[in-house]
Amino acid sequence: MIVSLHIRNLATIEDLxxxxxxxxxxxxxxxxxxKSIIIDGIKFLLGExxxxxxxxTGKKEALIEAVFRVKPETRNSPLSSYLIDGEIFVQRTITxxxxxxxxxxxxxxPVRRLKEIADELVDIYGQNDHIFLLQLENHLHYLDDFIEAASLRQEVSSLYHRLKALREEKQAIEERQxxxxxRLxxxxxxxxxxxxxxxxxGEWEELLAERHLLKNAExxxxxxxxxxxxxxxxxxSLLTLLKRLSHYLEELGQFEPAFKELGRSLDPLTLLVREAVDNLLRFEQRQEASPDRLERIEERLSQIERLRRKYGGEIKDILEYLYKIEDERNQLLTSEERLFDLKREIEATFRDYQDKASQLSELRQKGARELERQLKKEMSQLGLKQADFNIKIVSHRLSLEEIDRLKESGWDEVEFLISPNPGEELRPLRKIASGGELSRIMLALKAIGKESxxxxxxxxxxIDSGIxxxxxxxxxxxxxxxxxxxxxxxxxxxxxxxxxAHHHFRxxxxxxGERTFTSVEKxxxxxxxxxxxxxLSGRRITPLSLQNARxxxxxxxxxxTD
Known part of the structure; x- marks a missing residue:
C-alpha cells in the first residue's frame, strides 16, 4: 500500500x-x-x-516520492531485495x-527498475481502460492471467520464435540454392x-633472378x-705475382728482419685472391646458356603474372585467397547438411510447440469455465444479475504444412460473449456492451484477482465516467x-x-495573484x-442536499459491507 506521497513542483502542485x-x-x-495530476505523478514515479x-512554471525540477508498505506474502518477489522493514522508499525527479x-x-x-517493481506495487485503472475489452486480443490475455499461465505461455512463445528463426534460416538456404x-x-x-x-x-623472385642470369649468359x-x-x-696472374713477391721478401728477410714480416703480411691478400678465383670458377661452371630453360622460365612467369592479376599482387596473396575460397566452398558444401538438420530441428520444435500449445489450450478450456462462474457472480453483485457470460474458445490445431499460420500465443482464439438480458442470444462483448456494462465487467475482472x-x-x-x-x-x-x-x-x-469510502480527501x-495552487484536505x-x-447538488449546497448527503x-x- 502507499503509506505517503510527496509531490513538489508538478503542474499546479507546489508542495503536496x-x-x-x-x-x-x-x-x-x-x-x-x-486530482488527475496526483495520479499522473504516481505514474511518473513508477517509470512512465x-x-x-x-x-x-518557473521551477527547474519536479520531485515525486512515496513510501510503499509491502505485505509479507509479497516479500519473496524481486521487490524483496529493496525492502527495509517491509517498506520501500521510491523517488524520482525530472528537470x-x-x-x-x-x-x-x-x-x-535506472528508470527501468521502477517499471520492474511497479506491477507489484500498483495497478492503475483509468476511465478509458474498459476500451481494452473491445480489443479481441486482450480477451486471451485476461484468461491467461486468470489461469496464471504466464510460464506455459512463455514456453509456447519461445518455441514459436525458435520455429520462426529456423524457418527463416531454412528459407534463406533454399533461396540461395x-x-x-x-558459386560452387x-x-x-x-x-x-x-x-x-x-x-x-618466393618463387616469383627466384624466377626473375634466374631469367636475369640466363639473359646475360654470354x-x-x-x-x-x-x-x-x-x-x-x-x-x-695476381696469384703468381704475389707468390714471387712473397718469396723475394722472405729472401730479403735474411738481411733485414722487417722484410720477413712484410712477406707474411701478404698471406691474407693471397688467400683473398684465391677465394675470389674459387668463386669465379664455381660461378662459371654453373653458367650455361640454355634457350629451353629461359623459355620455360618466361612461360612460368607469364602464368604466375596472370594469376597475380586475377587473385592478388603477390604469390602469398594468391595463396591466402585460395585458403579463403576453399573455406567458402566447404561452408557451401555443408549447407546441404545444415538444410537436412534444419528440417529435423523444425519437425522436433514443432512437436514441442504442439505439446505445449495443447497443454495451454486444455488449461484455458478448464480455466474459462471457472472464470465464467466467478465473473457471473461478480457481475450479479454489480447489478447485472440477468446477464449471461460465456468465453468462446476456438482452437486451430495446425499441421506442420500450415506452420505459417502459427501464433505466438498458441492454438486458441478467445472471445468474451455476453447476453445482457434473459432470452437474448450470446453475442460478442465488443459489439453490444454499453459503457456502463463494460465498466462493471472490467471491475468484475479486477475483483477476481488472485490473493497473491x-x-x-x-x-x-x-471509472465512474458515463455512469x-x-x-x-x-x-x-x-x-x-x-x-x-x-x-x-x-x-x-x-x-x-x-x-x-473509508477515507475521504478533497x-x-x-x-x-497570478499563481494557481493545488492542495489536499483530509x-x-x-x-x-x-x-x-x-x-449531489453542484456549487449551490441546499439543506436538502446536506440532509441527503448525511x-x-x-x-x-x-x-x-466489509
Whole structure:
C-alpha cells in the first residue's frame, strides 16, 4: 500500500503531502482542481515517461516520492531485495532540460527498475481502460492471467520464435540454392586453377633472378674469363705475382728482419685472391646458356603474372585467397547438411510447440469455465444479475504444412460473449456492451484477482465516467469490497462512490495573484457531508442536499459491507 506521497513542483502542485490509509480512499474536488495530476505523478514515479512541461512554471525540477508498505506474502518477489522493514522508499525527479534521476531507498537506479517493481506495487485503472475489452486480443490475455499461465505461455512463445528463426534460416538456404550451385562451380574452377599452378612462396623472385642470369649468359662468361685471366690463368696472374713477391721478401728477410714480416703480411691478400678465383670458377661452371630453360622460365612467369592479376599482387596473396575460397566452398558444401538438420530441428520444435500449445489450450478450456462462474457472480453483485457470460474458445490445431499460420500465443482464439438480458442470444462483448456494462465487467475482472496480488494498491481514475444511478451504487459497493484485500484509491465525481469510502480527501485549487495552487484536505465526517452534498447538488449546497448527503454517508458507512 502507499503509506505517503510527496509531490513538489508538478503542474499546479507546489508542495503536496498525502498520507493514504488502508482500505478505501476517495479523492474528490472541482473539475480542474488537480486530482488527475496526483495520479499522473504516481505514474511518473513508477517509470512512465513524462515531458518537462509537467514541471511547475518557473521551477527547474519536479520531485515525486512515496513510501510503499509491502505485505509479507509479497516479500519473496524481486521487490524483496529493496525492502527495509517491509517498506520501500521510491523517488524520482525530472528537470526542465528533460533529464532526471530515480532512487530506491536512496540508491540511484535506472528508470527501468521502477517499471520492474511497479506491477507489484500498483495497478492503475483509468476511465478509458474498459476500451481494452473491445480489443479481441486482450480477451486471451485476461484468461491467461486468470489461469496464471504466464510460464506455459512463455514456453509456447519461445518455441514459436525458435520455429520462426529456423524457418527463416531454412528459407534463406533454399533461396540461395541456385546461386549456391553457380558459386560452387566458380569456386571449383578458381581452386583448380590456383592449385594446378603449384605456387611456392618466393618463387616469383627466384624466377626473375634466374631469367636475369640466363639473359646475360654470354656477358657473364666473358667477364668470368677476363677476371680469371687476371687472377689465375696468365703467367703474370695476381696469384703468381704475389707468390714471387712473397718469396723475394722472405729472401730479403735474411738481411733485414722487417722484410720477413712484410712477406707474411701478404698471406691474407693471397688467400683473398684465391677465394675470389674459387668463386669465379664455381660461378662459371654453373653458367650455361640454355634457350629451353629461359623459355620455360618466361612461360612460368607469364602464368604466375596472370594469376597475380586475377587473385592478388603477390604469390602469398594468391595463396591466402585460395585458403579463403576453399573455406567458402566447404561452408557451401555443408549447407546441404545444415538444410537436412534444419528440417529435423523444425519437425522436433514443432512437436514441442504442439505439446505445449495443447497443454495451454486444455488449461484455458478448464480455466474459462471457472472464470465464467466467478465473473457471473461478480457481475450479479454489480447489478447485472440477468446477464449471461460465456468465453468462446476456438482452437486451430495446425499441421506442420500450415506452420505459417502459427501464433505466438498458441492454438486458441478467445472471445468474451455476453447476453445482457434473459432470452437474448450470446453475442460478442465488443459489439453490444454499453459503457456502463463494460465498466462493471472490467471491475468484475479486477475483483477476481488472485490473493497473491492482495498487496497491491488499486487506483481507479474516474471509472465512474458515463455512469450513474444504481450502477454507481453497485460499483461503489464493489470498490469497498475490493478494499478488503487491497488498498483502493479512487478519484470520483459521484456521491454514491464517495459515500462508501473509508477515507475521504478533497483536492482544492486556489488562485493567489497570478499563481494557481493545488492542495489536499483530509475530511472529517461533517466535512464529508458538505463535500457529498456538493457532489449531489453542484456549487449551490441546499439543506436538502446536506440532509441527503448525511443520510447517504450514515447508511453506507454504517452498513456492514466489509
Amino acid at each position: 503531502e498525502l498520507e493514504f490509509q488502508p482500505g478505501f480512499n476517495i479523492l474528490t474536488g472541482e473539475t480542474g482542481a488537480g 515517461r513524462a515531458s518537462p512541461d509537467i514541471i511547475r 526542465s532540460e528533460g533529464t532526471g534521476k530515480a532512487y530506491l531507498n536512496g540508491i540511484l537506479v 541456385k546461386e549456391r550451385e553457380r 562451380d566458380f569456386l571449383a574452377y578458381q581452386i583448380e586453377e590456383i592449385k594446378r599452378a603449384n605456387l611456392r612462396p 656477358k657473364i662468361a666473358r667477364l668470368c674469363q677476363e677476371a680469371l685471366e687476371i687472377a689465375y690463368y696468365s703467367d703474370n 496480488s492482495s498487496g497491491k494498491t488499486l487506483i481507479f481514475d474516474e 450513474g444511478g444504481q450502477t454507481a451504487d453497485f460499483i461503489a459497493q464493489k470498490l469497498r469490497s475490493l478494499a478488503r484485500r487491497h488498498q483502493v484509491i479512487c478519484i470520483t465525481h459521484l456521491p454514491q462512490i464517495a459515500s462508501f 483536492i482544492v485549487k486556489t488562485v493567489e 475530511l472529517d465526517f461533517e466535512e464529508r457531508v458538505k463535500e457529498v452534498a456538493r457532489l 443520510e447517504m454517508l450514515r447508511h453506507n458507512l454504517g452498513e456492514k
